[in-house]
Amino acid sequence: xxxxxxxxxxxxxxxxxxxxxxxxxxxxxxxxxxxxxxxxxxxxxxxxxxxxxxxxxxxxxxxxxxxxxxxxxxxxxxxxxxxxxxxxxxxxxxxxxxxxxxxxxxxxxxxxxxxxxxxxxxxxxxxxxxxxxxxxxxxxxxxxxxxxxxxxxxxxxxxxxxxxxxxxxxxxxxxxxxxxxxxxxxxxxxxxxxxxxxxxxxxxxxxxxxxxxxxxxxxxxxxxxxxxxxxxxxxxxxxxxxxxxxxxxxxxxxxxxxxxxxxxxxxxxxxxxxxxxxxxxxxxxxxxxxxxxxxxxxxxxxxxxxxxxxxxxxxxxxxxxx
Amino acid sequence: xxxxxxxxxxxxxxxxxxxxxxxxxxxxxxxxxxxxxxxxxxxxxxxxxxxxxxxxxxxxxxxxxxxxxxxxxxxxxxxxxxxxxxxxxxxxxxxxxxxxxxxxxxxxxxxxxxxxxxxxxxxxxxxxxxxxxxxxxxxxxxxxxxxxxxxxxxxxxxxxxxxxxxxxxxxxxxxxxxxxxxxxxxxxxxxxxxxxxxxxxxxxxxxxxxxxxxxxxxxxxxxxxxxxxxxxxxxxxxxxxxxxxxxxxxxxxxxxxxxxxxxxxxxxxxxxxxxxxxxxxxx
Numbered sequence: 001x002x003x004x005x006x007x008x009x010x011x012x013x014x015x016x017x018x019x020x021x022x023x024x025x026x027x028x029x030x031x032x033x034x035x036x037x038x039x040x041x042x043x044x045x046x047x048x049x050x051x052x053x054x055x056x057x058x059x060x061x062x063x064x065x066x067x068x069x070x071x072x073x074x075x076x077x078x079x080x081x082x083x084x085x086x087x088x089x090x091x092x093x094x095x096x097x098x099x100x101x102x103x104x105x106x107x108x109x110x111x112x113x114x115x116x117x118x119x120x121x122x123x124x125x126x127x128x129x130x131x132x133x134x135x136x137x138x139x140x141x142x143x144x145x146x147x148x149x150x151x152x153x154x155x156x157x158x159x160x161x162x163x164x165x166x167x168x169x170x171x172x173x174x175x176x177x178x179x180x181x182x183x184x185x186x187x188x189x190x191x192x193x194x195x196x197x198x199x200x201x202x203x204x205x206x207x208x209x210x211x212x213x214x215x216x217x218x219x220x221x222x223x224x225x226x227x228x229x230x231x232x233x234x235x236x237x238x239x240x241x242x243x244x245x246x247x248x249x250x251x252x253x254x255x256x257x258x259x260x261x262x263x264x265x266x267x268x269x270x271x272x273x274x275x276x277x278x279x280x281x282x283x284x285x286x287x288x289x290x291x292x293x294x295x296x297x298x299x300x301x302x303x304x305x306x307x308x309x310x311x312x313x314x315x316x317x318x319x320x321x322x
Numbered sequence: 323x324x325x326x327x328x329x330x331x332x333x334x335x336x337x338x339x340x341x342x343x344x345x346x347x348x349x350x351x352x353x354x355x356x357x358x359x360x361x362x363x364x365x366x367x368x369x370x371x372x373x374x375x376x377x378x379x380x381x382x383x384x385x386x387x388x389x390x391x392x393x394x395x396x397x398x399x400x401x402x403x404x405x406x407x408x409x410x411x412x413x414x415x416x417x418x419x420x421x422x423x424x425x426x427x428x429x430x431x432x433x434x435x436x437x438x439x440x441x442x443x444x445x446x447x448x449x450x451x452x453x454x455x456x457x458x459x460x461x462x463x464x465x466x467x468x469x470x471x472x473x474x475x476x477x478x479x480x481x482x483x484x485x486x487x488x489x490x491x492x493x494x495x496x497x498x499x500x501x502x503x504x505x506x507x508x509x510x511x512x513x514x515x516x517x518x519x520x521x522x523x524x525x526x527x528x529x530x531x532x533x534x535x536x537x538x539x540x541x542x543x544x545x546x547x548x549x550x551x552x553x554x555x556x557x558x559x560x561x562x563x564x565x566x567x568x569x570x571x572x573x574x575x576x577x578x579x580x581x582x583x584x585x586x587x588x589x590x591x592x593x594x595x596x597x598x599x600x601x602x603x604x605x
Contacts, residue, residue: 023499030412033405034427041434044445051448100340107337120345127348129585131529133556137578138351141358183347216330244438246532272440276535296444300437307436
């Protein structure tokens, strides 16, 4: 700073100007990068739509979504059974994951002492960081035999009706994928619910406890009621995560095509697995790539909408609290 | 009164039980991977590339995939970092605190974060065809960088939000421009957090398979050119488990162990680094 003071005024001005110029230039550049982020989602939708146009030109969207014949070599590209498979697997995953996640989140934020909380939270972070392929390997080693040797023989014989009856004895099934997916969506659901529970004002709990309610009653009647939108948002975000998960499902769901799933022990063939499975043959059959990219577009639109809904709800809560 | 106590206790037991399942599933995953992978692991796997017929049970290792994943992960992380940092600086320094635009960008980042990696893979595949590229290291880097861009930006963003407001004001009061404040003051202050965020993104980058399936391809050779296909560890695991040969599947388990150890060490490293660099921080 001293050195500048001895410079003639004009050079100070010059230096100041270059500094300001740099700043203004950086601002422009950074703004362009932000625009890139904003345009990325639209670029993806637009690009995938362009590539799936050929298939949409010869067949209506309704036809592609609700017809289940999939015969690429015959030019039949009905995605219905894949869509049903996706919903089936996602549903199973959520049935397993949601109650466990809600209870765990309540335990972490309301009941557990700080020491236990500090132990559990890194574990949940770690769970979020494990590779999907590792989940798949775990599924093959641990969950497939569990389903094949214990759950399937037991349930399928004791309860031989929907949705348990099945003749798939391999263990690679919708339920296996559901269990693996459930573990994969634990982190997102738990961390979002935990965050939401933390925004519930402390005074509400105190008021309820002061009225003589037990801790659980306080949680049930006041905290959970206040946090309900946030919990729904967490479930939506978990749902979209399960919806698009590819590799783990591809490895354990069996991915065999036979129309709509009729049992939790039947194989399932979800949409993302279809996309991943076609990487070799995609370019060799006419319109095949177009149909597969349409599937990707579908996945993109659905998950983007779910995410907008989920984050929208959370933002709304955050604003209200402020 | 008694009924309420019973209900309280039932739910307490249920909560402890579900927490146990969540924590236990992570332990379960680690234990299975270690028990299955450790016996199959040997040094040859780590220092050799696949020889002829590796996937039929012949000699070789997965060095190509390990190195490929690391090179691809580093490339993608650098590219994503070069986009993330300006974006996050812009949101936190150039805009007012509750600016609509910042709000919008953050919302889009959150939504992008939730888009499945296979969609990024399909999009990357299209970009690749559009640019006239083959499945290659470069195409893989571009795709994975897009995939990890949202998580990296949002994590760095959370770190920058924590930087005390007074620090910015002090820097402005001394006459520095926003750019100088960003690079010389905020960056240094937030460095531990930025490092952690970058490492998390790197871990995400090397652990994803669906996005590189179409774009990076697969090869038995070590990565040597940006324009040639590159092997990645998750895909190597996937292919090895897909073969009908037990000895190759065993190697798949061992490769899964390698990937798990890499990801675990990144997680530990990020914790250590963030501790070490906190000494430059003004509290």
